[in-house]
Amino acid sequence: MNRAWSLLTIDESERQFAGNLGYTDVLGSRYAWDSTVPNHRAVQPGDLAVLRNGSHVLGVGWIDDVQTETATKVRRRCPSCGNTAFKTRKQLTPRYKCSPCQNLFDEPSQEQINATVYMCDYARTWRPTTDVRVTNVASAYLNRSAQQSIRPLDPELITRLLGQAYDPSLRWWVEATDPQLPAGHRPRLGHVRIGQAQFRQVLRQRFGDRCLITGPQPAQAIEAAHLYRYCDTPKHDIAGGVLLRRDLHSLFDGFLLAIDPSDWVVRLSPSLDPFPDLAQLGERHLAIPPQVRPREEYLVAHLRWATDLWKPKNDKRDAG
Template identity: 40%
Template sequence: MVSSVSIAGHGHPRAWSFLVAGQRDHQGNEGYNDVVEDSYSFDSTVSNHRQVRIGDLVVVRSSHEALGISRIETLDELPGARKARRRCPTPGCGRTSFKERATKRPRFHCSDCGTAFDSPVTEQITVTAYVAHYGGCWQALEGCLAGEHLEALCKKNSKQQSIRELWQDRTLEAVERLGVRLPPQLPPTVRRRHPEELPGGRRRREAAARNGQDTFRKALVREYGMICAVTGPAPSEVLQAAHLRPFAVHERHRVDEGLLLRSDIHSLFDRHLLAISPELEVHVSPGLVGYERYASLHGSPLRIPENAPLSRTVLEDLYEEVTASW
């Protein structure tokens, strides 16, 4: 059991991007225990480790896309932690910036001295470990904010850092445009308590994997953000990739023949109880008139950009087919 102390927040929250485990340059250490949707681990050897505070905005990222966004609820400080650090064994070098190679032998290659070797020198160092918890208001992004767009939100061009500062206002504006609705910062009275133990063991997969996301859904998320084409912004957990034409018939995944729809709207769409006109308006079946929330959607405009790559021809054919039975 590891004791922990919660670190107090500062006056003006900042924004950071966290590079997840498996993607980080470990600088010779054995890695970190990250739970993508809930917590992030780092230590006093990591740049910006003393700058991160409760209330800060965080975007969790892989090497090529943003996975999710949240706010830090608690930040545990764990002094006196032991950490294995591996160094290049070459005399006069001793650097930690070597890479493990997947197929080549020897296994490791040091970029500083150019030496290849099978076994690094391992030493034990004492560090202060930190665990940032943010699961309470986690919003999955699933790559709708690509790496190059996230890069433009960074304050400094320090690509090797696992914790990088972001422009907070620009970041919030960017995810707002993508349909992500992040709740306000949680007041201290509702901040969650966490076990006084570093996370370990089984880790959750990225949200994209949990939702059964395939290439088609990912392409639609990149195109439209976290926005249901009928009802507007929605959590990623309820957004589904819908085909304008039944996949079982055509077996084609085309972005111009797909929309992101909330799960209940998707069910109505597939059962021909909801249709989209060539004028990009929502039409609901007479059978839904008795359901106020669905009936209120009738005549509303589709929530997609004017230049969206949506096949109007396929849409018109589908509309005529569906409404002919109403």
């Protein structure tokens, strides 16, 4: 996979060294830096951008584009030793203190330098993260230069550490030229479910063209879902089938969505929280007439399996 970078973005009020003026970052959209920054040429389209502040990882996105322009940058220095490593003293005067020479002063000296400004765009695939501290991903750094605003990350390790906070499938556009994809047809042997069309028709007669969770849908959008593993029990049990919208059927089969028959409420995997259209389905009460409710034991078994998969790995280890 391509490279991954930790990109520091902070407010001016939080900037540690007052000699470094900030760039025009827009969190969730773009990140800017200049040619005075280590690794300034290394960040490329297709790389993973991991945005952070001083304490937390803020989100991730794949970089679509990197633009450059020439600009004049103002650099501020200690008037005594010329170093840029001086800090603001918010409650004391003089306002600044130079870390290397300990000089106190109110007005830094300034110089103008020509610099190349870089700006990367990651807006299209941006996904914010929640409650991920920088210390949680510290093992993924490939150097010990904590002061660098652009730090390389181990791409495989950072993706494992972030878990569900990003979607690796969003790298599909990385190729600069259209890939040559194989096409045509080939014969394939496989199992075909006998009676599947009739099973769906019976369920449509039973429920109408209604998704169990979202209600009325176009007939083309709903599928007949088995609530049990058909491959293990290849029989069509009408009491073990419902109609689900196609995307929800996939989530149900993937144990990301379940139905709790104790109160007929939709339960969702925490991994669906970043998707508002799906997250709003969580805890939804289903009004199903008692005479057409599916067999509860199927749903209980599915829910038990799903919720076990939703548990953090540490919880599973403790339970074992």
